[in-house]
Amino acid sequence: MTAETGKRARGTTPHPPLACAIRRRPIMAQGAEPAQRKLDSASADIVWNRLTGYSIDPVTLQRDAQAMADAPDTVIVIDDDPDVRESLGRLLRSVQLQVRLYGSVPEFLDVGRPDAPTCLVLDVRLPGQGGLDFQRELSSASVELPIIFITGHGDIAMSVQAMKGGAIEFLTKPFREQDLLDAIRSGLERDRARREKAQAVAEIQARFETLTPREREVMTLAVSGRLNKQIAVAIGLSENTVKIHRGNISRKMGATSLVELVLMAEKLKGLPIAGSTGKPQVP
Template structure:
């Protein structure tokens, strides 16, 4: 049901519930880590693969909602599935507005938990793949010469080769050579694709280009 190398993290001070969820995940071949408290969780190393967090709302000391806010401040992105025996509507609304996948009230059905875990792992996998793609794009952009970068930005803004040549004081043929090299290094199959890459890299100013 989940991507390879994925891990489900469970934080709940109820030992019986932790064991029950662990048995469920083990029966399906899903890797997991069980924690009885938030401090125990924070002392652990984050898994390398897709991850989601099954988190009790009410815990000794710091609450699950507190941890959700702490993870957000630390920019540690992990999909969260809240579970609680004392949930109320305002609490669930707060959790969902802050990005939680699901808010399950104990006792919950195994399938409801598994469905939420599937969503969480899929979402984290997509995020990780997007980050990897962006890192690869940045690496390719870093291989461009300063002139190629400049021309890539101008092309992405819709400037024609003759306009770029006039703006920076070089021959139009030279602009086309730099543009071709930039496209090759960026693995862009077309000018629109090069423009989308520039947009992903946030290279374009919010201000419209001058004519």
């Protein structure tokens, strides 16, 4: 009985939704800190109602940033040929990279993506879901994962499709080891930059969530270019009260100028905010 037949005989477990599986956090060692933090609704309410003068703890932010910096670069290899997997594993370990080896896409989804800069080395032809189909599924789920395709049966049409889908490289077996390593370094650098950008946005979002509803309203008008007098008229406050709100906003957001506050507001566009009724109301 083949491994595939045995698997069918035992039955299979439905896989989790793609976006959830690919973003799943790994089991963390005691004392470890996640790379990104977001306040839940209850935390936001506590901040608004009890800690109006609260500011984000810089020690916590520094610790989160350090955890991200310390995360080891990891290469995911998905290839149904065990000899190819082991050969690639030895190569990547020889250059001090963390490696995870899988024989199929479902095997990878069962474990999930590591919380570290990651690059995917993906065979085009796989049992079940093929590499190009998986690339399309990742794109549809808005999951950013740098991909390097490898194949022993590639053609120009496949290569064009892969590169149009955002692949780092399309390599035909046998390929030069250095070509693969160069592509992996490029993919890891891209994912590292994505993680750093996401961390920066998460910190701004956490600060925004400490603002009271009135402070958010004032911030919306301030970053749109309204003067204090105009803001006061628009929301029915005194000009002096508006100045106080703006001072609190600058302190909580960590902004030293209006320009910096505007840049923060730009990064918050389209993001859901915990404890609010919708998205941040920034122009």
